[in-house]
Amino acid sequence: MKTRKFLIIGLLAxxxxxxxxxxxxIKQNISGKxxxxxxxxxxxxxxxxxxxxxxxxxxxxxxxLPQREPSFTLIHIPQKAFTNIFxxxxxxxxxxxxxxxxxxxxVKKEDVWSAPxxxxxxxxxxxxxxxxxxxxxxxxxxxxxxxxxxxxxxxxAKRYEEASIRKTVSGELGGSPFFPTGYSIKKHVPGFFWISxxxxxxxxxxxxxKFPYRDSSSLSLNNIISVRNAVMKANVPGMxxxxxxxxxxxxxxxxxxKWKTYKGIKFAEVRGLxxxxxxxxGGPFIQHVFLxxxxxxxxxxxxxxxxxxxxxxxxxxxxxxxxxxxxWENDQRS
Numbered sequence: 379m380k381t382r383k384f385l386i387i388g389l390l391a392x393x394x395x396x397x398x399x400x401x402x403x404i405k406q407n408i409s410g411k412x413x414x415x416x417x418x419x420x421x422x423x424x425x426x427x428x429x430x431x432x433x434x435x436x437x438x439x440x441x442x443l444p445q446r447e448p449s450f451t452l453i454h455i456p457q458k459a460f461t462n463i464f465x466x467x468x469x470x471x472x473x474x475x476x477x478x479x480x481x482x483x484x485v486k487k488e489d490v491w492s493a494p495x496x497x498x499x500x501x502x503x504x505x506x507x508x509x510x511x512x513x514x515x516x517x518x519x520x521x522x523x524x525x526x527x528x529x530x531x532x533x534x535a536k537r538y539e540e541a542s543i544r545k546t547v548s549g550e551l552g553g554s555p556f557f558p559t560g561y562s563i564k565k566h567v568p569g570f571f572w573i574s575x576x577x578x579x580x581x582x583x584x585x586x587x588k589f590p591y592r593d594s595s596s597l598s599l600n601n602i603i604s605v606r607n608a609v610m611k612a613n614v615p616g617m618x619x620x621x622x623x624x625x626x627x628x629x630x631x632x633x634x635x636k637w638k639t640y641k642g643i644k645f646a647e648v649r650g651l652x653x654x655x656x657x658x659x660g661g662p663f664i665q666h667v668f669l670x671x672x673x674x675x676x677x678x679x680x681x682x683x684x685x686x687x688x689x690x691x692x693x694x695x696x697x698x699x700x701x702x703x704x705x706w707e708n709d710q711r712s
Contacts, residue, residue: 405489405491405492405493405495406466406492406493407466407492407493408466408467408468408492408493408494408495409463409466409467409468409492410467410468410469411451412527412530412692412695412696413449413450413451413527413691413692413695414450414451414452414453414467414468414469415436415450415451415452415453415469415470415471415523416453416454416455416464416467416469416470416471417429417432417452417453417454417455417471417473418455418456418457418460418464418470418471418472418473419454419455419456419457419472419473420456420457420473420475421456422505423473423475423505423508424454424456426505426509427505427506427509428473428505428508428509428512429454430509431509431512431513431516432452432471432512432519433452434516435512435516435519435520436448436449436450436452436519436520436523437449437450437452438520440691440694441634441649442631442634442649442650442651442662442664443662443690443691443694444631444651444660444661444662444690445689445690447689447690447691448691449520449524449691450469450523457474460472465490465491465492466491466492466495467492467495468492468494468495468496468526468530469495469496469523469526469527470490470495470496470497470498471497471498471500471519472497472498472499472500473500473501473508474499474500474501474502475501475502475503475504475505475508476501476503477503477504478503479501479502479503480503482501482502482503482507482508482510482511483499483500483501483502483511484498484499484500484511484512484515484518484519485498485499485501486498486522487499494526494529494530494533496522496523496526498519498522500512527695527699528695528698528699528702531695531696531699531700532556532699532700532702532703534558535555535556535557535558535699535700535703536556536703538558538559539556539557539558539559540557540558540559540560540561540562543557543561543562543563543573544556544557546563546566546571547571547573547586548707549707550568550569550571551571551586551588551670551677552670552671552677552706552707553670553677553704553705553706553707553709554586554704554705554707555584555586555679555700555701555702555703555704556700556703556705557573557584557700558700560575561573561574561575561584562574562575564583565613567613569587569588569589570585570586570587570609570613571584571585571586571587572584572585572613572614573585573586579685579686579687579688580683580684580685580687580688580693581682581683581684581685582681582682582683582693582696582697583681583682583683583684583697584679584680584681584682584697584700584701585609585614585678585679585680585682586677586678586679586680587609587677587678588670588675588676588677588678589605589609589675589676589678590674590675590676591669591673591674591675591676596676597646597667597669597676599633599635599646599648602635602646602648602665602667602678603625603633603648603650605676605678606625606665606678606680607624607625609678610622610623610624610625610652611623611624616654616655616656616657616659617654617657617659618656618657620655620656621654621655621656621657622654622655623652623653623654623655624652624653624654624655625650625651625652626650626651626652626653626660628651628653630651631650631651631653632650633648633649633650634648634649634650635647635648635649640702641705643668643704644668645666645667645668646665646666646667646668647664647665647666647667648664648665648667649662649663649664649665650662650663651663652682659684659686660684661682661683661684661685661686661690662682662683662690662694663680663681663682663683664680664681664682664694664697664698664701665678665679665680665681666678666679666680666701666702666704667679671706679701679704680701681694681696681697681698681700681701682697683697
């Protein structure tokens with residue numbers, strides 16, 4: 379028994395020694411809700427121009443929602459209150475003033491106290507220089523935090539994937555997003571998929587479909603919406619007889635389009651509002667529209683949200699992130 383006891387102690391010591399010498403310490407999981415950013419700054423910084431610029435950049439309206447919602451929820455913490463509880467938050471912007479600083483800097487770091495964490499340090503010698511730097515780098519600050527939120531969702535979608543959905547979609551479209559646990563194929567007809575995650579009061583849906591590419595006009599906003607309305611009428615009925623999804627004709631829901639490139643795929647991003655003809659349902663949608671590898675078909679990935687009882691920003695950001703995870707069939711990695 380003694381020999382066995384010493385053997386166990388020896389093995390434990392060897393394991394602990396190995397961890398200490400050869401392994402990177404495991405960071406604890408992040409805290410905080412989706413879309414939150416903790417701003418660490420002294421009161422005078424937060425209440426003056428620097429704080430005003432941060433709020434202007436990060437609390438601007440999230441695009442194309444039925445009601446106004448800020449892009450991010452900001453939580454202000456004074457420097458002296460920045461304890462362990464807040465250090466593990468998912469998103470941090472730390473503002474530091476020091477008379478000895480010669481050059482104003484904005485630096486991004488990952489996984490400083492937790493993982494997957496994004497931390498941005500803003501350092502300057504005075505408050506005016508700090509405010510100017512934030513104003514000049516507003517796009518970087520916004521995009522960095524947007525990307526951090528997106529990457530976490532994509533990471534979870536891959537880690538907890540319903541792989542059978544991706545396999546089915548890829549077989550027909552040549553590629554697919556990664557769908558996390560809880561999503562299921564609600565409808566599949568040739569050239570069209572409706573994948574959905576539904577609770578008692580919410581629906582997060584993704585449409586994936588294709589149509590023939592004729593010429594450059596196929597990728598115009600008018601044509602994309604015209605095709606969308608035809609596809610929705612044929613495939614997405616409402617709760618009442620004779621009802622079906624359409625693109626909202628209301629001026630405030632008018633679709634907007636911009637071109638983007640992500641991981642080698644150039645696509646048209648289309649945002650707008652949807653509603654149901656002859657019913658009172660509605661909500662926001664976002665599309666990624668691009669050519670397939672043959673150049674003969676247009677692929678449309680659309681995320682939409684129905685959440686009449688709740689704010690919709692985080693729900694829409696989730697489905698948007700899922701369609702961002704699209705990869706071609708031969709390029710997919712779990």
